[in-house]
Amino acid sequence: MAEDKKQVEAITSMSEDFAQWYTDIVLKAELVDYSSVKGCLVIKPAGYAIWELIQKQLDERFKETGVENVYMPMFIPESLLEKEKDHVEGFAPEVAWVTQGGLEPLQERLVVRPTSETLFCDLYANIVHSYRDLPKVYNQWCSVVRWEKTTRPFLRSREFLWQEGHTAHATAEEAQARTEQMLNLYAQFCEEVLAIPMVKGRKTDKEKFAGAEATYTIEALMHDGKALQSGTSHNFGDGFARAFNIQYTDKDNKLSYVYQTSWGMTTRLIGAVIMVHGDDSGLKLPPRVAPVQTVIIPIMQNKPGVLDKANELAAALKAKGIRVKVDDTDKRPGFKFSEQEMRGFPTRIEIGPKDIEAGTCIVVRRDTGEKITVALTDIEAKLPEILDDIQKNMLESARKHRDAHTYSATTYDEFVDTINNKPGFVKAMWCGDVECENKIKEDTTATSRCMPFEQEKLSDVCVCCGRPAKTLVYWGKAY
Amino acid sequence: MAEDKKQVEAITSMSEDFAQWYTDIVLKAELVDYSSVKGCLVIKPAGYAIWELIQKQLDERFKETGVENVYMPMFIPESLLEKEKDHVEGFAPEVAWVTQGGLEPLQERLVVRPTSETLFCDLYANIVHSYRDLPKVYNQWCSVVRWEKTTRPFLRSREFLWQEGHTAHATAEEAQARTEQMLNLYAQFCEEVLAIPMVKGRKTDKEKFAGAEATYTIEALMHDGKALQSGTSHNFGDGFARAFNIQYTDKDNKLSYVYQTSWGMTTRLIGAVIMVHGDDSGLKLPPRVAPVQTVIIPIMQNKPGVLDKANELAAALKAKGIRVKVDDTDKRPGFKFSEQEMRGFPTRIEIGPKDIEAGTCIVVRRDTGEKITVALTDIEAKLPEILDDIQKNMLESARKHRDAHTYSATTYDEFVDTINNKPGFVKAMWCGDVECENKIKEDTTATSRCMPFEQEKLSDVCVCCGRPAKTLVYWGKAY
Numbered sequence: 001m002a003e004d005k006k007q008v009e010a011i012t013s014m015s016e017d018f019a020q021w022y023t024d025i026v027l028k029a030e031l032v033d034y035s036s037v038k039g040c041l042v043i044k045p046a047g048y049a050i051w052e053l054i055q056k057q058l059d060e061r062f063k064e065t066g067v068e069n070v071y072m073p074m075f076i077p078e079s080l081l082e083k084e085k086d087h088v089e090g091f092a093p094e095v096a097w098v099t100q101g102g103l104e105p106l107q108e109r110l111v112v113r114p115t116s117e118t119l120f121c122d123l124y125a126n127i128v129h130s131y132r133d134l135p136k137v138y139n140q141w142c143s144v145v146r147w148e149k150t151t152r153p154f155l156r157s158r159e160f161l162w163q164e165g166h167t168a169h170a171t172a173e174e175a176q177a178r179t180e181q182m183l184n185l186y187a188q189f190c191e192e193v194l195a196i197p198m199v200k201g202r203k204t205d206k207e208k209f210a211g212a213e214a215t216y217t218i219e220a221l222m223h224d225g226k227a228l229q230s231g232t233s234h235n236f237g238d239g240f241a242r243a244f245n246i247q248y249t250d251k252d253n254k255l256s257y258v259y260q261t262s263w264g265m266t267t268r269l270i271g272a273v274i275m276v277h278g279d280d281s282g283l284k285l286p287p288r289v290a291p292v293q294t295v296i297i298p299i300m301q302n303k304p305g306v307l308d309k310a311n312e313l314a315a316a317l318k319a320k321g322i323r324v325k326v327d328d329t330d331k332r333p334g335f336k337f338s339e340q341e342m343r344g345f346p347t348r349i350e351i352g353p354k355d356i357e358a359g360t361c362i363v364v365r366r367d368t369g370e371k372i373t374v375a376l377t378d379i380e381a382k383l384p385e386i387l388d389d390i391q392k393n394m395l396e397s398a399r400k401h402r403d404a405h406t407y408s409a410t411t412y413d414e415f416v417d418t419i420n421n422k423p424g425f426v427k428a429m430w431c432g433d434v435e436c437e438n439k440i441k442e443d444t445t446a447t448s449r450c451m452p453f454e455q456e457k458l459s460d461v462c463v464c465c466g467r468p469a470k471t472l473v474y475w476g477k478a479y
Numbered sequence: 480m481a482e483d484k485k486q487v488e489a490i491t492s493m494s495e496d497f498a499q500w501y502t503d504i505v506l507k508a509e510l511v512d513y514s515s516v517k518g519c520l521v522i523k524p525a526g527y528a529i530w531e532l533i534q535k536q537l538d539e540r541f542k543e544t545g546v547e548n549v550y551m552p553m554f555i556p557e558s559l560l561e562k563e564k565d566h567v568e569g570f571a572p573e574v575a576w577v578t579q580g581g582l583e584p585l586q587e588r589l590v591v592r593p594t595s596e597t598l599f600c601d602l603y604a605n606i607v608h609s610y611r612d613l614p615k616v617y618n619q620w621c622s623v624v625r626w627e628k629t630t631r632p633f634l635r636s637r638e639f640l641w642q643e644g645h646t647a648h649a650t651a652e653e654a655q656a657r658t659e660q661m662l663n664l665y666a667q668f669c670e671e672v673l674a675i676p677m678v679k680g681r682k683t684d685k686e687k688f689a690g691a692e693a694t695y696t697i698e699a700l701m702h703d704g705k706a707l708q709s710g711t712s713h714n715f716g717d718g719f720a721r722a723f724n725i726q727y728t729d730k731d732n733k734l735s736y737v738y739q740t741s742w743g744m745t746t747r748l749i750g751a752v753i754m755v756h757g758d759d760s761g762l763k764l765p766p767r768v769a770p771v772q773t774v775i776i777p778i779m780q781n782k783p784g785v786l787d788k789a790n791e792l793a794a795a796l797k798a799k800g801i802r803v804k805v806d807d808t809d810k811r812p813g814f815k816f817s818e819q820e821m822r823g824f825p826t827r828i829e830i831g832p833k834d835i836e837a838g839t840c841i842v843v844r845r846d847t848g849e850k851i852t853v854a855l856t857d858i859e860a861k862l863p864e865i866l867d868d869i870q871k872n873m874l875e876s877a878r879k880h881r882d883a884h885t886y887s888a889t890t891y892d893e894f895v896d897t898i899n900n901k902p903g904f905v906k907a908m909w910c911g912d913v914e915c916e917n918k919i920k921e922d923t924t925a926t927s928r929c930m931p932f933e934q935e936k937l938s939d940v941c942v943c944c945g946r947p948a949k950t951l952v953y954w955g956k957a958y
Contacts (some may be wrong), residue, residue, distance in 0.1 A: 044549055044550070049548070074519075099578045122514065143621070149786065
């Protein structure tokens with residue numbers, strides 16, 4: 001058994017080297033593989049199945065709010081990218097350029113989309129004419145490319161999968177409402193589905209999206225105390241509409257510019273799930289995004305009736321809507337237990353001749369390690385309850401960890417000491433000046449994560465410069 | 480009313496100009512829009528929703544056969560593309576090249592994937608070691624790029640959406656079985672979901688995929704008598720495995736090459752749906768891929784109770800799993816009727832004060848135009864039956880049209896006359912020599928569509944050269 005554990009769990013411990021622990025998990029849980037394309041990953045079945053569950057549940061929530069899915073070209077002509085000044089400045093240095101199509105050089109270079117504001121603006125300029133055409137609430141699921149220098153699986157890679165919503169509205173108020181609606185939807189999704197609590201807030205001007213009037217963000221705290229920006233929602237005002245000339249005739253026959261938003265979440269969420277929930281035994285998946293919610297492990301599976309009973313149980317649980325598989329390989333049970341832990345399946349069911357005789361099975365929870373004996377006649381009713389409880393418990397644990405690693409500071413010495421020695425968020429007041437953000441980053445490498453919606457007043461003055469404070473900021477070292 | 484019809488249906492008639500009719504439909508039914516990227520399209524909500532229904536139902540069928548989804552990089556390094564000689568020769572002339580990343584030129588050019596055999600081979604070479612690792616049955620849903628010179632919405636564009644399955648097997652027999660299994664799955668899907676009957680067969684060497692040992696195809700007949708290749712399944716033998724050195728240790732500890740397949744279907748299927756089922760009133764969607772299966776059109780909707788009843792009906796039908804919407808816009812009913820026909824929704828339900836008083840509503844079928852009075856107490860049971868009947872009837876109509884436009888020829892004069900004057904498939908015997916294929920293409924523009932699984936013997940000799948015939952071929956002019 002000890003050997004089984006060693007073989008499966010040859011992963012670095014979190015406390016020893018968190019970065020290596022992360023890399024070990026993504027590879028040993030078979031979520032990704034490296035590819036021959038520098039900075040690009042293969043997302044393997046175990047990883048992609050998590051993304052499919054995220055997609056499905058997020059897309060359902062989108063559609064309930066009136067979102068319609070579309071597909072836009074993956075290329076952006078250079079001249080189109082250049083139409084909005086701040087936007088092109090933000091993205092041009094990190095895009096991939098297509099310069100040849102077939103055997104001929106292109107007359108105009110194309111960018112592989114790093115994001116599609118410009119394409120959606122181009123479309124809206126063509127199809128929005130009257131107030132009757134508004135709002136437009138379009139979204140696409142696709143991959144985008146940003147030519148990053150250093151990459152890490154799920155967290156930062158040259159190509160990643162995401163959804164990007166792009167909307168056009170008749171009024172500034174409606175655009176602001178949609179911006180906030182989607183941020184709230186993101187936060188709720190992350191809490192309810194990924195079991196990750198979020199801090200919601202607004203980005204400072206320094207940290208906002210290229211071309212946005214305001215960027216809103218959800219920020220999560222990883223197990224190592226670093227912050228992860230997990231989703232953003234941008235209000236563009238009418239800036240892009242002016243650059244792309246997107247005008248509509250209102251009810252009084254007057255021409256007006258539309259107001260726009262965009263919002264996105266990415267495969268980075270899988271990185272968040274790993275780094276919030278994982279432990280030294282491996283991945284730990286919240287039941288709602290677990291491709292396998294329970295693995296049935298037959299004990300002494302060669303004894304007559306054991307495999308039959310395992311398969312019968314699997315069929316019954318599947319009929320209840322539970323994602324179940326039977327591990328009937330010829331590996332030893334101890335190895336299978338460790339594998340279930342490594343792969344993060346929320347529960348395993350152990351069932352052997354003695355259990356069958358007693359009319360029971362043993363459910364082992366991945367989150368607590370608890371072993372629960374359940375009568376076979378009760379398991380169909382009981383397992384969904386256990387999965388629900390795991391989902392709740394994982395959110396609760398993550399919230400406790402986040403809260404226990406959220407600090408406050410009112411003097412600069414205290415701030416620097418906390419941010420450097422106590423991994424986590426540090427709440428502190430800020431004057432609103434980018435120079436203080438720059439100084440803090442220089443002194444500590446920490447950045448402003450957001451100005452939270454839930455404001456507090458810790459003191460009257462900026463933690464950095466001592467001038468009057470305008471707002472509370474969450475600071476942190478970030479991925 | 481006549482004016483409503485004119486306004487909505489300003490489309491060219493099929494008999495007048497089929498190509499223009501097609502273009503009119505894709506634009507007026509709002510399936511696509513042109514983009515600023517030459518040769519690339521915007522797939523709008525009405526078009527993308529069809530693709531989502533295709534994806535969902537096809538993916539379910541895939542997973543039942545053990546397919547696992549993954550995601551591979553969208554770029555292929557030039558050196559990787561070049562590893563299989565036939566493959567690179569086939570694709571290199573029509574790919575897009577990325578030559579710069581960020582501000583720097585790349586050391587090695589990257590191709591935007593036209594198809595991903597080379598990437599999957601690269602992965603399999605890394606992860607397949609033992610017979611225990613086989614089979615690998617991976618698939619991805621993504622977009623691919625082929626730098627086509629002339630493009631048409633859905634049928635041929637520089638970027639299109641598809642799925643591509645790539646498998647690796649221990650034996651040649653298993654690879655052949657998977658190749659055929661997926662072709663049969665495709666054909667069954669097209670019949671059952673898209674209501675399009677397919678001719679299944681094998682491609683001649685001239686028409687097979689670059690790098691394949693054998694390519695199998697499903698071919699559909701469009702309303703204008705042209706053929707559309709709708710899905711292909713390739714058996715690669717061990718050709719790619721040798722080029723990429725994908726070897727495994729078998730049970731006797733002997734090193735062997737794997738045997739591989741790939742198979743794909745694309746957004747072209749939407750083009751097939753349009754051209755098989757559409758008519759001069761617009762699109763006609765089979766219920767199983769109709770994003771809206773019934774649109775409820777309230778008559779005199781300002782009268783008290785009408786809209787309430789319409790919404791109540793919609794809620795009841797939605798609860799039965801029917802995709803329903805209420806058209807409560809301020810357009811006139813006649814306009815709404817024409818719009819339902821243009822957009823191809825399989826049924827509409829007309830309900831006004833008189834109907835409500837009588838406790839009935841009127842269901843109008845898009846396929847036959849038939850008006851059916853249904854009691855409101857029966858509609859929840861009756862509408863699914865009507866939708867099923869429409870689905871069956873559409874397949875039946877398509878089959879009749881296909882069969883009525885499938886001809887035979889035994890002499891070359893008869894062959895040329897038929898293929899030029901009777902749009903459709905022409906069955907004729909073939910000697911197996913590419914020179915006859917070339918001559919037929921030169922003389923008539925027709926190509927060999929496939930050597931059908933269901934063989935007949937029309938004569939002993941090749942329809943073109945008179946030498947002994949080896950096989951029956953379906954010939955046709957194709958998209």
